[in-house]
Amino acid sequence: MKMLLFKMEIIDALNNNYKIKISNHIEDTLIEFNPYKKELNFIHNNNLTDCLKDNEYQLRKMLHNKRIDTYYVGFNVKLVLRCNKDVAAFNDRSKIVALDKRNNNNHSYVIAEDKCEEKIYKIFSDACYFENKKHGGFAFIIEDLEGNYKLFTEKVQAIGSSQAELTAVIKAIELLKDIEKIRIVTDSQYVRKGLTEWIPCWKLNDFKTINGEPVKNIENWLLFDNVCNGKYIEFQWVKGHSNHFENSLCDMYARDVAENSKNF
Template identity: 55%
Template sequence: MKMFIFLMEIIEEVNGYFKIRITTDNKEENYTDISFNPDEKKLEFLNQDRVGEYLKQNEYQLRKILHNKRKDTFFVGFKVKIVLRDEKDVAAFNDRSKIVVLDKRNGQNDSFVVDDGEERIYKIYTDGSFMEKYNRGAYTVLIQDLKGNYDIYSEKTEIKSSSLIELMAAIKGLKVLNNVKKIRIITDSQYVRKGLTEWIVNWKLNDWNTANGEKAKNIEYWKEFDKITENKYIEFQWVKGHSGHFENSLCDIYAREQAKKETSHKF
Protein backbone atom coordinates (compact mmCIF):
# COMPACT_ATOMS: atom_id res chain seq x y z
CA MET A 1 0.00 0.00 0.00
CA LYS A 2 1.68 3.20 -1.18
CA MET A 3 2.15 5.91 1.45
CA PHE A 4 2.30 9.69 0.96
CA ILE A 5 3.83 12.13 3.43
CA PHE A 6 2.36 15.58 4.06
CA LEU A 7 3.23 18.52 6.29
CA MET A 8 0.17 19.90 8.05
CA GLU A 9 0.50 23.46 9.43
CA ILE A 10 -2.16 25.62 11.11
CA ILE A 11 -1.76 29.11 9.63
CA GLU A 12 -4.86 31.01 10.73
CA GLU A 13 -7.79 30.91 13.16
CA VAL A 14 -11.07 32.80 12.83
CA ASN A 15 -13.99 32.25 15.21
CA GLY A 16 -13.04 28.66 15.99
CA TYR A 17 -12.28 27.71 12.38
CA PHE A 18 -8.65 26.80 11.69
CA LYS A 19 -7.10 27.27 8.28
CA ILE A 20 -4.66 24.44 7.73
CA ARG A 21 -2.09 24.27 4.94
CA ILE A 22 -1.18 20.79 3.77
CA THR A 23 2.00 20.52 1.71
CA THR A 24 3.55 17.57 -0.12
CA ASP A 25 6.79 16.76 -1.96
CA ASN A 26 8.62 19.37 0.16
CA LYS A 27 7.68 21.98 -2.43
CA GLU A 28 5.79 25.06 -1.34
CA GLU A 29 3.73 25.20 -4.54
CA ASN A 30 2.36 21.70 -3.93
CA TYR A 31 -0.12 22.53 -1.20
CA THR A 32 -3.77 22.96 -0.47
CA ASP A 33 -5.71 24.72 2.27
CA ILE A 34 -8.52 23.29 4.35
CA SER A 35 -10.69 24.66 7.12
CA PHE A 36 -11.56 22.65 10.19
CA ASN A 37 -13.64 23.37 13.27
CA PRO A 38 -12.68 20.95 16.10
CA ASP A 39 -15.92 21.65 18.02
CA GLU A 40 -18.31 20.99 15.15
CA LYS A 41 -15.96 18.53 13.35
CA LYS A 42 -16.65 20.52 10.20
CA LEU A 43 -14.13 20.08 7.37
CA GLU A 44 -14.04 22.20 4.21
CA PHE A 45 -11.65 22.02 1.25
CA LEU A 46 -10.79 25.58 0.28
CA ASN A 47 -8.97 25.02 -3.03
CA GLN A 48 -9.43 22.98 -6.17
CA ASP A 49 -6.01 21.53 -6.83
CA ARG A 50 -4.08 18.27 -7.13
CA VAL A 51 -3.30 17.94 -3.43
CA GLY A 52 -6.87 18.82 -2.45
CA GLU A 53 -8.28 16.21 -4.80
CA TYR A 54 -6.05 13.53 -3.29
CA LEU A 55 -7.13 14.51 0.21
CA LYS A 56 -10.78 14.32 -0.82
CA GLN A 57 -10.21 10.80 -2.13
CA ASN A 58 -8.75 9.87 1.27
CA GLU A 59 -10.98 12.11 3.37
CA TYR A 60 -11.78 9.39 5.91
CA GLN A 61 -8.09 9.10 6.87
CA LEU A 62 -7.69 12.89 7.09
CA ARG A 63 -10.80 13.23 9.22
CA LYS A 64 -9.60 10.54 11.60
CA ILE A 65 -6.38 12.47 12.21
CA LEU A 66 -8.23 15.74 12.76
CA HIS A 67 -10.95 14.20 14.93
CA ASN A 68 -8.46 12.41 17.18
CA LYS A 69 -6.37 15.53 17.68
CA ARG A 70 -7.11 17.23 21.01
CA LYS A 71 -8.84 20.61 20.84
CA ASP A 72 -6.13 22.36 22.87
CA THR A 73 -3.52 21.39 20.27
CA PHE A 74 -5.22 23.43 17.56
CA PHE A 75 -3.31 26.72 17.47
CA VAL A 76 -1.61 28.88 14.85
CA GLY A 77 1.92 27.68 14.18
CA PHE A 78 1.35 24.02 15.03
CA LYS A 79 3.07 21.69 12.56
CA VAL A 80 3.03 17.94 12.18
CA LYS A 81 3.87 15.44 9.44
CA ILE A 82 1.17 12.95 8.55
CA VAL A 83 1.04 9.82 6.42
CA LEU A 84 -1.90 8.83 4.24
CA ARG A 85 -2.04 5.39 2.67
CA ASP A 86 -3.32 5.32 -0.87
CA GLU A 87 -6.93 4.08 -0.94
CA LYS A 88 -6.64 2.67 2.57
CA ASP A 89 -9.77 0.86 3.73
CA VAL A 90 -10.03 2.58 7.12
CA ALA A 91 -13.23 0.73 7.99
CA ALA A 92 -11.46 -2.61 7.47
CA PHE A 93 -8.52 -1.55 9.66
CA ASN A 94 -11.01 -0.58 12.38
CA ASP A 95 -12.91 -3.88 12.06
CA ARG A 96 -11.68 -5.90 15.02
CA SER A 97 -12.74 -9.16 13.41
CA LYS A 98 -10.15 -8.66 10.64
CA ILE A 99 -6.50 -9.65 10.76
CA VAL A 100 -4.06 -6.78 10.23
CA VAL A 101 -0.85 -7.79 8.46
CA LEU A 102 2.54 -6.11 8.70
CA ASP A 103 4.88 -7.34 5.97
CA LYS A 104 8.48 -6.14 6.41
CA ARG A 105 10.16 -8.72 4.22
CA ASN A 106 12.54 -7.74 1.41
CA GLY A 107 12.94 -4.18 2.65
CA GLN A 108 9.27 -3.29 2.45
CA ASN A 109 7.00 -1.96 5.19
CA ASP A 110 3.46 -2.71 4.12
CA SER A 111 0.32 -3.10 6.19
CA PHE A 112 -3.04 -4.38 5.02
CA VAL A 113 -6.12 -6.27 6.20
CA VAL A 114 -7.24 -9.83 5.47
CA ASP A 115 -10.23 -11.90 6.55
CA ASP A 116 -8.18 -15.03 7.18
CA GLY A 117 -4.45 -15.24 7.75
CA GLU A 118 -1.88 -17.85 6.79
CA GLU A 119 -3.03 -21.41 7.41
CA ARG A 120 0.35 -22.68 8.65
CA ILE A 121 1.92 -20.10 10.91
CA TYR A 122 3.50 -19.88 14.37
CA LYS A 123 1.12 -18.28 16.85
CA ILE A 124 1.92 -16.08 19.85
CA TYR A 125 -0.92 -15.72 22.36
CA THR A 126 -0.34 -12.98 24.92
CA ASP A 127 -1.95 -11.34 27.90
CA GLY A 128 -0.72 -9.09 30.65
CA SER A 129 -2.14 -7.21 33.60
CA PHE A 130 -1.23 -4.94 36.48
CA MET A 131 -2.76 -5.94 39.82
CA GLU A 132 -3.21 -2.93 42.11
CA LYS A 133 -3.70 -5.12 45.18
CA TYR A 134 -0.13 -6.44 44.88
CA ASN A 135 1.31 -3.35 43.17
CA ARG A 136 2.79 -5.68 40.56
CA GLY A 137 2.09 -6.81 37.06
CA ALA A 138 2.93 -9.81 34.92
CA TYR A 139 2.51 -11.14 31.43
CA THR A 140 2.24 -14.57 29.86
CA VAL A 141 3.18 -15.69 26.38
CA LEU A 142 1.82 -18.92 24.94
CA ILE A 143 3.53 -20.06 21.74
CA GLN A 144 2.00 -22.62 19.41
CA ASP A 145 4.22 -24.21 16.77
CA LEU A 146 3.20 -25.61 13.39
CA LYS A 147 2.41 -29.01 14.93
CA GLY A 148 0.08 -27.54 17.54
CA ASN A 149 2.50 -27.91 20.46
CA TYR A 150 2.55 -25.19 23.13
CA ASP A 151 5.32 -23.52 25.13
CA ILE A 152 4.51 -21.05 27.89
CA TYR A 153 6.53 -18.16 29.32
CA SER A 154 5.41 -16.05 32.26
CA GLU A 155 7.25 -13.14 33.85
CA LYS A 156 6.58 -10.63 36.60
CA THR A 157 7.23 -6.91 36.19
CA GLU A 158 7.19 -3.74 38.26
CA ILE A 159 5.69 -1.84 35.32
CA LYS A 160 2.31 -0.38 36.30
CA SER A 161 0.90 0.25 32.83
CA SER A 162 -1.29 -2.58 31.52
CA SER A 163 -0.81 -1.35 27.93
CA LEU A 164 2.97 -1.48 28.26
CA ILE A 165 2.82 -4.92 29.89
CA GLU A 166 0.83 -6.15 26.87
CA LEU A 167 3.51 -4.72 24.59
CA MET A 168 6.26 -6.40 26.62
CA ALA A 169 4.49 -9.74 26.16
CA ALA A 170 4.44 -9.36 22.37
CA ILE A 171 8.14 -8.42 22.37
CA LYS A 172 8.97 -11.49 24.49
CA GLY A 173 7.14 -13.78 22.08
CA LEU A 174 8.98 -12.39 19.08
CA LYS A 175 12.32 -12.80 20.84
CA VAL A 176 11.55 -16.46 21.51
CA LEU A 177 10.69 -16.91 17.82
CA ASN A 178 13.66 -14.86 16.67
CA ASN A 179 14.42 -17.14 13.70
CA VAL A 180 10.82 -17.57 12.56
CA LYS A 181 9.77 -15.36 9.63
CA LYS A 182 5.97 -15.78 9.69
CA ILE A 183 4.16 -15.19 12.98
CA ARG A 184 0.66 -14.38 14.17
CA ILE A 185 0.22 -12.40 17.39
CA ILE A 186 -3.13 -12.97 19.08
CA THR A 187 -3.83 -10.25 21.64
CA ASP A 188 -6.69 -8.45 23.37
CA SER A 189 -4.72 -5.19 23.16
CA GLN A 190 -5.57 -2.62 20.49
CA TYR A 191 -2.45 -0.77 21.63
CA VAL A 192 -0.33 -3.66 20.37
CA ARG A 193 -2.46 -4.28 17.27
CA LYS A 194 -2.52 -0.70 15.99
CA GLY A 195 0.78 0.65 17.26
CA LEU A 196 3.06 -1.17 14.85
CA THR A 197 0.68 -1.30 11.87
CA GLU A 198 -0.62 2.29 11.91
CA TRP A 199 0.70 4.71 14.53
CA ILE A 200 4.46 4.14 14.52
CA VAL A 201 4.97 5.51 10.98
CA ASN A 202 3.72 8.93 12.06
CA TRP A 203 5.65 8.84 15.35
CA LYS A 204 8.93 8.16 13.54
CA LEU A 205 8.29 10.95 11.01
CA ASN A 206 7.78 13.41 13.86
CA ASP A 207 10.77 12.44 15.99
CA TRP A 208 8.56 10.16 18.09
CA ASN A 209 5.95 12.85 18.71
CA THR A 210 2.20 12.29 18.33
CA ALA A 211 -0.26 14.36 16.29
CA ASN A 212 -0.79 16.35 19.49
CA GLY A 213 2.86 17.38 19.56
CA GLU A 214 3.65 15.24 22.60
CA LYS A 215 6.23 12.47 22.95
CA ALA A 216 4.77 9.03 22.29
CA LYS A 217 4.68 6.78 25.34
CA ASN A 218 7.04 3.83 25.77
CA ILE A 219 9.30 4.90 22.90
CA GLU A 220 12.18 2.53 23.71
CA TYR A 221 9.82 -0.46 23.75
CA TRP A 222 8.29 0.56 20.42
CA LYS A 223 11.76 0.97 18.92
CA GLU A 224 12.61 -2.54 20.06
CA PHE A 225 9.30 -3.93 18.76
CA ASP A 226 9.95 -2.23 15.42
CA LYS A 227 13.50 -3.59 15.21
CA ILE A 228 12.73 -7.22 16.00
CA THR A 229 10.00 -7.36 13.35
CA GLU A 230 12.43 -6.47 10.56
CA ASN A 231 12.31 -8.94 7.65
CA LYS A 232 9.26 -10.67 9.14
CA TYR A 233 5.65 -11.23 8.15
CA ILE A 234 3.47 -10.51 11.20
CA GLU A 235 -0.28 -11.02 11.53
CA PHE A 236 -2.15 -9.26 14.34
CA GLN A 237 -5.38 -10.88 15.46
CA TRP A 238 -7.50 -9.22 18.15
CA VAL A 239 -9.61 -11.23 20.59
CA LYS A 240 -11.93 -9.85 23.24
CA GLY A 241 -10.48 -10.28 26.71
CA HIS A 242 -12.35 -12.38 29.29
CA SER A 243 -14.61 -13.77 26.58
CA GLY A 244 -13.84 -17.46 27.01
CA HIS A 245 -11.14 -17.62 24.34
CA PHE A 246 -9.09 -20.61 25.55
CA GLU A 247 -5.52 -19.43 24.98
CA ASN A 248 -6.23 -15.85 25.98
CA SER A 249 -7.95 -16.99 29.17
CA LEU A 250 -5.04 -19.31 29.98
CA CYS A 251 -2.56 -16.46 29.52
CA ASP A 252 -4.68 -14.25 31.78
CA ILE A 253 -4.76 -16.89 34.54
CA TYR A 254 -0.99 -17.45 34.44
CA ALA A 255 -0.26 -13.71 34.35
CA ARG A 256 -2.42 -13.04 37.40
CA GLU A 257 -0.92 -15.92 39.34
CA GLN A 258 2.57 -14.76 38.46
CA ALA A 259 1.81 -11.20 39.63
CA LYS A 260 0.71 -12.52 43.03
CA LYS A 261 4.01 -14.29 43.71
CA GLU A 262 6.58 -12.65 45.94
CA THR A 263 9.51 -13.91 43.88
CA SER A 264 9.76 -14.08 40.16
CA HIS A 265 9.49 -17.46 38.50
CA LYS A 266 9.78 -18.23 34.79
CA PHE A 267 8.24 -21.24 33.14
Protein backbone atom coordinates in the same frame (compact mmCIF):
# COMPACT_ATOMS: atom_id res chain seq x y z
CA MET B 1 2.78 0.79 1.36
CA LYS B 2 2.87 4.33 -0.04
CA MET B 3 2.98 7.04 2.62
CA LEU B 4 2.12 10.71 2.05
CA LEU B 5 4.03 13.32 4.05
CA PHE B 6 2.73 16.86 4.58
CA LYS B 7 3.37 19.87 6.75
CA MET B 8 0.32 21.09 8.67
CA GLU B 9 0.19 24.58 10.17
CA ILE B 10 -2.67 26.48 11.83
CA ILE B 11 -2.50 30.00 10.39
CA ASP B 12 -5.74 31.68 11.52
CA ALA B 13 -8.73 31.23 13.81
CA LEU B 14 -12.18 32.81 14.03
CA ASN B 15 -15.11 31.61 16.17
CA ASN B 16 -13.51 28.19 16.71
CA ASN B 17 -12.97 27.78 12.98
CA TYR B 18 -9.28 27.10 12.39
CA LYS B 19 -7.71 27.78 9.04
CA ILE B 20 -5.03 25.16 8.37
CA LYS B 21 -2.39 25.23 5.65
CA ILE B 22 -1.30 21.81 4.41
CA SER B 23 1.67 21.60 2.09
CA ASN B 24 3.98 19.11 0.43
CA HIS B 25 7.13 19.67 -1.63
CA ILE B 26 5.06 20.79 -4.63
CA GLU B 27 2.12 22.92 -3.50
CA ASP B 28 -0.08 23.88 -0.58
CA THR B 29 -3.78 24.07 0.14
CA LEU B 30 -6.08 25.44 2.82
CA ILE B 31 -8.71 23.67 4.88
CA GLU B 32 -10.93 24.90 7.70
CA PHE B 33 -11.82 22.78 10.69
CA ASN B 34 -14.03 23.36 13.74
CA PRO B 35 -12.95 20.92 16.50
CA TYR B 36 -16.13 21.51 18.48
CA LYS B 37 -18.58 20.89 15.66
CA LYS B 38 -16.23 18.46 13.84
CA GLU B 39 -16.82 20.32 10.61
CA LEU B 40 -14.22 20.16 7.82
CA ASN B 41 -14.22 22.38 4.75
CA PHE B 42 -11.82 22.38 1.81
CA ILE B 43 -11.07 25.98 0.82
CA HIS B 44 -8.79 25.55 -2.18
CA ASN B 45 -9.23 23.34 -5.21
CA ASN B 46 -5.99 21.86 -6.56
CA ASN B 47 -4.16 18.53 -6.86
CA LEU B 48 -3.23 18.51 -3.19
CA THR B 49 -6.85 19.15 -2.23
CA ASP B 50 -7.90 16.19 -4.38
CA CYS B 51 -5.29 14.03 -2.64
CA LEU B 52 -6.64 15.02 0.79
CA LYS B 53 -10.19 14.31 -0.32
CA ASP B 54 -9.13 10.87 -1.51
CA ASN B 55 -7.83 10.23 2.01
CA GLU B 56 -10.43 12.29 3.84
CA TYR B 57 -11.35 9.65 6.41
CA GLN B 58 -7.80 9.49 7.72
CA LEU B 59 -7.52 13.28 7.77
CA ARG B 60 -10.80 13.66 9.65
CA LYS B 61 -9.81 11.06 12.21
CA MET B 62 -6.58 12.86 12.99
CA LEU B 63 -8.31 16.24 13.28
CA HIS B 64 -11.02 14.72 15.47
CA ASN B 65 -8.48 13.05 17.76
CA LYS B 66 -6.35 16.17 18.11
CA ARG B 67 -6.81 17.71 21.57
CA ILE B 68 -8.72 20.99 21.79
CA ASP B 69 -5.86 22.72 23.63
CA THR B 70 -3.53 22.06 20.68
CA TYR B 71 -5.70 24.09 18.31
CA TYR B 72 -4.00 27.48 18.24
CA VAL B 73 -2.48 29.77 15.64
CA GLY B 74 1.16 28.87 15.07
CA PHE B 75 0.80 25.16 15.81
CA ASN B 76 2.59 23.02 13.24
CA VAL B 77 3.40 19.35 12.85
CA LYS B 78 4.24 16.84 10.13
CA LEU B 79 1.15 15.01 8.91
CA VAL B 80 1.39 11.49 7.49
CA LEU B 81 -1.37 9.68 5.62
CA ARG B 82 -1.33 6.25 4.03
CA CYS B 83 -2.29 6.45 0.38
CA ASN B 84 -5.74 4.94 -0.31
CA LYS B 85 -5.82 3.07 2.98
CA ASP B 86 -8.86 0.80 3.41
CA VAL B 87 -9.73 2.31 6.79
CA ALA B 88 -12.91 0.30 7.24
CA ALA B 89 -11.03 -2.98 6.76
CA PHE B 90 -8.27 -2.02 9.21
CA ASN B 91 -10.89 -0.95 11.77
CA ASP B 92 -12.80 -4.23 11.43
CA ARG B 93 -11.59 -6.10 14.51
CA SER B 94 -12.74 -9.43 13.08
CA LYS B 95 -10.17 -9.12 10.28
CA ILE B 96 -6.61 -10.38 10.51
CA VAL B 97 -3.93 -7.86 9.61
CA ALA B 98 -0.71 -9.10 8.05
CA LEU B 99 2.67 -7.41 8.26
CA ASP B 100 5.32 -8.56 5.80
CA LYS B 101 8.81 -7.37 6.73
CA ARG B 102 10.68 -9.90 4.61
CA ASN B 103 13.19 -8.85 1.96
CA ASN B 104 13.41 -5.32 3.43
CA ASN B 105 9.69 -4.78 2.90
CA ASN B 106 7.34 -3.12 5.34
CA HIS B 107 3.89 -3.85 3.99
CA SER B 108 0.73 -4.27 6.04
CA TYR B 109 -2.65 -5.27 4.71
CA VAL B 110 -5.93 -6.89 5.76
CA ILE B 111 -6.45 -10.50 4.72
CA ALA B 112 -9.51 -12.72 4.57
CA GLU B 113 -9.59 -15.48 7.16
CA ASP B 114 -9.46 -18.20 4.49
CA LYS B 115 -6.26 -16.62 3.11
CA CYS B 116 -4.33 -16.86 6.38
CA GLU B 117 -1.43 -19.22 6.84
CA GLU B 118 -2.72 -22.64 7.94
CA LYS B 119 0.57 -23.89 9.39
CA ILE B 120 2.06 -21.10 11.44
CA TYR B 121 3.59 -20.57 14.88
CA LYS B 122 1.19 -18.76 17.20
CA ILE B 123 1.75 -16.41 20.12
CA PHE B 124 -1.10 -15.90 22.59
CA SER B 125 -0.47 -13.17 25.16
CA ASP B 126 -2.07 -11.09 27.88
CA ALA B 127 -0.99 -8.81 30.71
CA CYS B 128 -2.28 -7.63 34.07
CA TYR B 129 -1.14 -4.43 35.73
CA PHE B 130 -2.20 -2.80 39.00
CA GLU B 131 -1.79 0.96 38.52
CA ASN B 132 -2.23 1.71 42.23
CA LYS B 133 0.51 -0.78 43.16
CA LYS B 134 2.79 -0.08 40.19
CA HIS B 135 3.41 -3.73 39.44
CA GLY B 136 1.94 -6.51 37.37
CA GLY B 137 2.78 -9.40 35.10
CA PHE B 138 2.29 -10.91 31.69
CA ALA B 139 1.96 -14.36 30.23
CA PHE B 140 2.28 -15.74 26.73
CA ILE B 141 1.84 -19.12 25.11
CA ILE B 142 3.80 -20.25 22.07
CA GLU B 143 2.09 -22.91 19.96
CA ASP B 144 4.33 -24.73 17.49
CA LEU B 145 3.33 -26.33 14.18
CA GLU B 146 2.44 -29.61 15.91
CA GLY B 147 0.09 -27.87 18.34
CA ASN B 148 2.41 -28.12 21.35
CA TYR B 149 2.19 -25.33 23.94
CA LYS B 150 4.93 -23.61 25.94
CA LEU B 151 3.90 -21.14 28.64
CA PHE B 152 6.03 -18.21 29.80
CA THR B 153 5.30 -15.69 32.59
CA GLU B 154 7.14 -12.68 33.95
CA LYS B 155 6.69 -10.00 36.61
CA VAL B 156 6.83 -6.32 35.65
CA GLN B 157 6.87 -3.05 37.53
CA ALA B 158 6.35 0.63 36.83
CA ILE B 159 5.66 0.23 33.10
CA GLY B 160 1.86 0.27 32.74
CA SER B 161 -0.63 -2.14 31.22
CA SER B 162 -0.06 -1.28 27.55
CA GLN B 163 3.71 -1.53 27.90
CA ALA B 164 3.33 -4.89 29.64
CA GLU B 165 1.24 -6.15 26.70
CA LEU B 166 3.89 -4.93 24.28
CA THR B 167 6.78 -6.38 26.28
CA ALA B 168 5.14 -9.80 26.34
CA VAL B 169 4.90 -9.95 22.55
CA ILE B 170 8.47 -8.69 22.08
CA LYS B 171 9.87 -11.38 24.37
CA ALA B 172 7.82 -14.06 22.62
CA ILE B 173 9.10 -13.04 19.18
CA GLU B 174 12.67 -12.94 20.48
CA LEU B 175 12.25 -16.60 21.45
CA LEU B 176 11.12 -17.30 17.88
CA LYS B 177 14.03 -15.47 16.26
CA ASP B 178 14.58 -18.32 13.77
CA ILE B 179 10.89 -18.61 12.82
CA GLU B 180 9.79 -16.64 9.77
CA LYS B 181 5.99 -16.84 9.97
CA ILE B 182 4.15 -16.04 13.20
CA ARG B 183 0.59 -15.18 14.21
CA ILE B 184 0.03 -12.98 17.27
CA VAL B 185 -3.35 -13.52 18.94
CA THR B 186 -4.08 -10.68 21.36
CA ASP B 187 -6.92 -8.76 22.98
CA SER B 188 -4.85 -5.55 22.69
CA GLN B 189 -5.60 -3.12 19.87
CA TYR B 190 -2.46 -1.31 21.02
CA VAL B 191 -0.39 -4.31 19.94
CA ARG B 192 -2.45 -4.97 16.79
CA LYS B 193 -2.23 -1.44 15.40
CA GLY B 194 1.27 -0.38 16.44
CA LEU B 195 3.39 -1.94 13.69
CA THR B 196 0.68 -2.23 11.06
CA GLU B 197 -0.62 1.36 11.19
CA TRP B 198 1.25 3.69 13.54
CA ILE B 199 5.00 3.10 13.24
CA PRO B 200 5.19 3.77 9.46
CA CYS B 201 3.73 7.22 10.18
CA TRP B 202 5.88 7.88 13.25
CA LYS B 203 9.06 7.20 11.30
CA LEU B 204 8.17 10.04 8.92
CA ASN B 205 6.86 12.61 11.42
CA ASP B 206 9.80 12.60 13.85
CA PHE B 207 7.90 10.29 16.22
CA LYS B 208 5.37 12.98 17.08
CA THR B 209 1.62 12.63 17.62
CA ILE B 210 -0.97 14.86 15.95
CA ASN B 211 -0.74 16.94 19.14
CA GLY B 212 2.92 17.63 18.44
CA GLU B 213 4.06 15.54 21.40
CA PRO B 214 6.60 12.68 21.48
CA VAL B 215 5.15 9.21 21.01
CA LYS B 216 5.07 7.27 24.29
CA ASN B 217 7.00 4.02 24.76
CA ILE B 218 8.95 4.65 21.57
CA GLU B 219 11.90 2.53 22.74
CA ASN B 220 9.66 -0.51 23.02
CA TRP B 221 7.99 0.22 19.70
CA LEU B 222 11.34 0.44 17.92
CA LEU B 223 12.43 -2.81 19.55
CA PHE B 224 9.18 -4.48 18.47
CA ASP B 225 9.71 -3.20 14.93
CA ASN B 226 13.30 -4.46 14.91
CA VAL B 227 12.59 -8.01 16.19
CA CYS B 228 9.98 -8.41 13.45
CA ASN B 229 12.45 -7.64 10.65
CA GLY B 230 12.62 -10.47 8.14
CA LYS B 231 9.34 -11.96 9.33
CA TYR B 232 5.77 -12.35 8.18
CA ILE B 233 3.45 -11.55 11.11
CA GLU B 234 -0.32 -11.99 11.31
CA PHE B 235 -2.20 -10.04 13.98
CA GLN B 236 -5.47 -11.55 15.17
CA TRP B 237 -7.58 -9.69 17.73
CA VAL B 238 -9.82 -11.53 20.19
CA LYS B 239 -12.17 -9.98 22.70
CA GLY B 240 -10.84 -10.23 26.24
CA HIS B 241 -12.80 -12.26 28.79
CA SER B 242 -14.81 -13.92 26.03
CA ASN B 243 -13.91 -17.53 26.89
CA HIS B 244 -11.25 -17.75 24.24
CA PHE B 245 -9.24 -20.63 25.69
CA GLU B 246 -5.66 -19.46 25.17
CA ASN B 247 -6.43 -15.82 25.91
CA SER B 248 -8.23 -16.78 29.11
CA LEU B 249 -5.32 -18.98 30.12
CA CYS B 250 -2.84 -16.14 29.57
CA ASP B 251 -5.09 -13.79 31.52
CA MET B 252 -5.21 -16.24 34.44
CA TYR B 253 -1.44 -16.69 34.56
CA ALA B 254 -0.76 -12.96 34.09
CA ARG B 255 -3.04 -12.16 37.03
CA ASP B 256 -1.42 -14.85 39.12
CA VAL B 257 2.09 -13.54 38.57
CA ALA B 258 0.91 -9.95 39.10
CA GLU B 259 -0.80 -10.76 42.39
CA ASN B 260 2.31 -12.54 43.63
CA SER B 261 4.76 -9.81 42.63
CA LYS B 262 4.33 -7.56 45.66
CA ASN B 263 7.83 -7.91 47.02
CA PHE B 264 10.03 -7.93 43.93
